[in-house]
Amino acid sequence: MTETLVSAADRWKPLAELLQALLERIAGEVPGCLGAALTVSHGDQPLRVLATAGVAEHLVPAQLERGGPVALADATGEPVTTDDLFADPRWPELAGGAAFADVRYEAVRGAVAVPGYWDDTGAFVLSATLDRPPGPGPLAVLRRYEKLTEMTLVVAETATAGDPDQMLELLASRAAIEQAKGAIMAVRRCPPDEAWQTLRRASQEFNVKVRELAVALVEHLGGGVAPQPPGTREIRPGEPAHRAAERLWAAFTAK
Template identity: 75%
Template sequence: MTETLMNAADRWRPLTELLHALLERITGELPGCLGVALTVSHGDRAPRVLATTGVAGYLVPAQLAHGGPVAVAAATGVPVTTDGLFGDERWPGLTREVVADGRPGVAEPCAAVRGAAALPAIWDDAGAFVLSATLDRPAGRDALAVLRRYEKLTEMTLVVAETATAGDPDQMLDLLASRAAIEQAKGAIMAVRRCAADEAWQTLRRTSQEFNVKVRELAVALVEQLGGGSSAQPEGTPEIRPGAAARHAAEQLWSAFSTPPAGKPGVSLPGVWVPSPRP
C-alpha cells in the first residue's frame, strides 16, 4: 500500500510543479498581484481549488464557500472583476473576518487586498476552470487580459494532467482522440464563422447540450459535414463514430451556418447561439 501511495505521489509531483510554475508566471506578469488560483469543476461536481499562489490559498476557498468573483464566474461562465473584493454587494458574505477565521497570519495579508479578477473557461466535454487573480489595486482590463493570455496554456496543462493520470492506456488514447476531434471541429468553425476559439467551443458545447449528444461525436460529425466525407482521425487512436443523433445535430448546426435568417446578425437554434462572423 505504501509503495502504491508513493507511486501516485511521484506521478502527480511533476504536474503539481507544472501548475505552480504556470501560476507563478501569471503572478509575475500582473503588477500588484498578491495571488493566483486555478479552480476546476467537472460535470455536476462543485468547483474545487487545484492550485494557488500567495493569498489565493485562503481567499479562493472562502469565495467558493461564501461568494466572490471565482464562485460567480464558475456559476455563470462570465468573467468577473471587482475593485473592492471585500464590501462588494454581489457577495456580502465574503469579509476579511470570514477569510481569517481566527487563523494567525491571515488577517494582515488580507488587509492589503483590493481588487480581484476571475476568468472562466472550458477545457473538455464537461470540464470547466476559473483562473483568478487577487490584487492590491483595482482590477482593470489588464488583469483579465493577462489571464486570457494564459487561458489556452492552462487548458492544455489540464489536458496533459488528465491524460497522464488516466492510468488505463485505452482511456488515455480515448482522451487524445477526443481532444483531436474537438480541436479539428473548433478550427473548422473558426474558419467558417471567422470567430475566436472560445466562441467556437461555446457553439460546440451548447449544441451538444441542446441535442443531447457527446461533444466528440458532434465534432467528428460536423467536420464530416463540412468536408463532405469522413473525418481524418489520428492514426493509432480509437475511431470516434458519430451516431444518428450527432449527425442530425451537425446537420442542423451547418444549416444554421449556411442559411442565416434575413436581417439577423447571428443564427438562433433552439437553445444555441451561433455568433456572427467578425468583420
C-alpha cells in the first residue's frame, strides 16, 4: 500500500509544481497581484481549490463558502471583476472582511476571476487578488493563460487516470470540439470562449454530450463522416445529436 501511495504522489508532484509555477507566473504579470488561484469542478462535483499562491490560499476557499468572484464566475460562466472584494454587495457574507482580521488582508482591494472548461463537464476558474482595482489588464492576463490551463488539466486528467483508452477518447473529444468551435466562430464572428459557451449551452438545451454535438455539427457542415485523429476512439453521434446540430446551424444562418 505504501508503495502505491508513493507512486501516486510521485505522479502528482510534477503537476503540482507546474500549476504552482503557472500561478506564480500569472501573479508576476498582474500589477499589484497579492495572490492567484486555480479552482476546478467536474461533473456534479462542487468547485474545489486545486492550487493557490499568496493570499489566495485563504481567500478563495472563503469565496467558495460565502460567495465572491470565483464562485460567481463558476456559476455564470462569465468573467467577474470587483474593485473592492470586501465591500461588494454581490456577496454580502464576504463583505467587511471580518473573517480575515489579519494584517495580510488589509491590502486586499480588487479581484478578477475567469472561467474556462477542459471537457464536456470539467470547469475551472483562474483568479487573482489585487491591492488595487483591476482595470482591464488583469483580465487580459488571465484570458491569455486560459488555454494553457485548459490543456494542463486535460493532460492531468489523462495522466492520473492511467487509462490509455480514456486518453484517446480525450484527444478525439478535444479535436471535435475545436473543429466545431472554429465553425461557430466563423459564422458568428465571435471569440473562442463565446463559441465554446454557445456549444455548451446548446448541448444542455438539447440534452446531448458536447463532444457528440461537436462531431454532429462538423458532419452536418461537411456532409459526411467527420475525420477524427488516427488511433483515437471514434465518436459517433446519435440521431438526437444530429438533430440538435441541424437546428443549431439553422439558427445561426437564419436571416
